[in-house]
Amino acid sequence: MEGEKPFPGIGPEKTVSGGGKPFPGKYVRACLPWIRRAGAVALDLLYPPRCAVCDGLLRKGEDGCCADCRAALPWVREPACMKCGKPVADFRQEYCDDCARTRHFFARGVAAFTYTGAMRQSVHRLKSGNRRDALDFYAAAMAQALEPHLPAWQPQMLIPVPMYRKKQVQRGYNQAELLARRIGGRVGIPVETGLVRCTRRHAPQKTLGREARMRNLSGCFAVTRRIETGCRLLLVDDVYTTGSTVDELARVLQEAGAGAVYFLVLCTGKGKKTVCTAENVCYTKIPDR
Numbered sequence: 001m002e003g004e005k006p007f008p009g010i011g012p013e014k015t016v017s018g019g020g021k022p023f024p025g026k027y028v029r030a031c032l033p034w035i036r037r038a039g040a041v042a043l044d045l046l047y048p049p050r051c052a053v054c055d056g057l058l059r060k061g062e063d064g065c066c067a068d069c070r071a072a073l074p075w076v077r078e079p080a081c082m083k084c085g086k087p088v089a090d091f092r093q094e095y096c097d098d099c100a101r102t103r104h105f106f107a108r109g110v111a112a113f114t115y116t117g118a119m120r121q122s123v124h125r126l127k128s129g130n131r132r133d134a135l136d137f138y139a140a141a142m143a144q145a146l147e148p149h150l151p152a153w154q155p156q157m158l159i160p161v162p163m164y165r166k167k168q169v170q171r172g173y174n175q176a177e178l179l180a181r182r183i184g185g186r187v188g189i190p191v192e193t194g195l196v197r198c199t200r201r202h203a204p205q206k207t208l209g210r211e212a213r214m215r216n217l218s219g220c221f222a223v224t225r226r227i228e229t230g231c232r233l234l235l236v237d238d239v240y241t242t243g244s245t246v247d248e249l250a251r252v253l254q255e256a257g258a259g260a261v262y263f264l265v266l267c268t269g270k271g272k273k274t275v276c277t278a279e280n281v282c283y284t285k286i287p288d289r
């Protein structure tokens, strides 16, 4: 019939000229689940799912991470630093060695894993090897680490640590943003990516000490608009080392009106005084008294 849509609400459908028969869209739609399934099977054959941690092929029934790696995941366990969340040696130690002598701008932070062994290589693949398939597994682990803190912290927005625009274009993605979006979906907190920008490229931080890192980051971040006074924010990043990046971000966000700034990271870096046991349990040594 002239003018009548064969599939109301879907928009105009093509009709075969003269015959008036609907284009076989409904048949294609009926087959879509099968087409998707066939596509997924083909993708699995071309790119078989791999373990997020060791990069080995996953066996049937394994999801995101192989059974061996799952059994040895270096979760950050208590006791942990009350400020930055790094594991410490015992419950008598309130702060890690770094937080005991440094004034941080962030309020508190938490990490899912310690940055050791296979985790280090895994993060490297995530950042430089375009291995985004591990993101779902890691976002789930980060959401799990965050959940016990949510009632006290009550963050109103998740802010992924921004990457310099040109660097992000070269890489094709910002892993902190992809993690934040997945975590936001899990914990039901909105993700804000335009609030703070990285305005210039800074030298690699790896070999620098804390003070040199802070100098290197000075003026690097710019807040794009006024923030509701007292708004509680949660920064999301992949690795915490000395805290200079989250500190500098917390500082500029608070200058623009934010209240407490917390952070959530996938891994917390090993400090010089961190030791790890054969069971992959890591902690900061208590300085000799």
Ligand SMILES: [Zn+2]
Residues within 6 Å of the ligand: 051, 052, 053, 054, 055, 056, 065, 066, 067, 068, 069, 070
């Ligand atoms: Zn594995």
Ligand SMILES: [Zn+2]
Residues within 6 Å of the ligand: 081, 082, 083, 084, 085, 086, 095, 096, 097, 098, 099, 100
């Ligand atoms: Zn600490």
